[in-house]
Amino acid sequence: xxxxxxxxxxxxxxxxxxxxxxxxxxxxxxxxxxxxxxxxxxxxxxxxxxxxxxxxxxxxxxxxxxxxxxxxxxxxxxxxxxxxxxxxxxxxxxxxxxxxxxxxxxxxxxxxxxxxxxxxxxxxxxxxxxxxxxxxxxxxxxxxx
Numbered sequence: 001x002x003x004x005x006x007x008x009x010x011x012x013x014x015x016x017x018x019x020x021x022x023x024x025x026x027x028x029x030x031x032x033x034x035x036x037x038x039x040x041x042x043x044x045x046x047x048x049x050x051x052x053x054x055x056x057x058x059x060x061x062x063x064x065x066x067x068x069x070x071x072x073x074x075x076x077x078x079x080x081x082x083x084x085x086x087x088x089x090x091x092x093x094x095x096x097x098x099x100x101x102x103x104x105x106x107x108x109x110x111x112x113x114x115x116x117x118x119x120x121x122x123x124x125x126x127x128x129x130x131x132x133x134x135x136x137x138x139x140x141x142x143x144x145x
Contacts (some may be wrong), residue, residue, distance in 0.1 A: 004110040007093050010096070013111060017093045028068055054134065058125040059141045078141055081122050 005013075047055035063078035076083050084093060095108035133139040 014096050054130045056123050
């Protein structure tokens with residue numbers, strides 16, 4: 001059975017998630033305030049341009065933009081790791097915050113290495129499926145937006 005990460009690692013993850021959430025909210029606020037069109041700033045993947053194949057991370061930026069706009073299905077279609085990461089880290093963040101507010105008497109989510117293994121499996125599976133769909137059926141992620 002997979003062991004939990006130690007308390008020091010969990011506290012470090014919690015601090016990183018808090019910093020990331022602050023950065024995310026500030027960025028989203030600036031994008032909304034200055035009405036930036038994020039669709040024009042999504043870079044083209046160099047690996048894709050060079051080989052014609054998607055890299056394991058292709059679609060991640062599009063998925064993040066779709067998730068920020070609350071388009072969950074589009075985000076899943078572009079790169080499911082973004083939604084998976086948001087769900088796992090969100091659940092961990094909420095449970096850790098409740099533990100800090102209420103105390104140790106709640107049963108909260110613990111970070112486990114299995115979550116990383118699932119994330120790696122998601123990346124590999126989506127990479128194979130995306131490239132398979134691109135070359136078998138001509139379906140690409142560029143058509144999402």
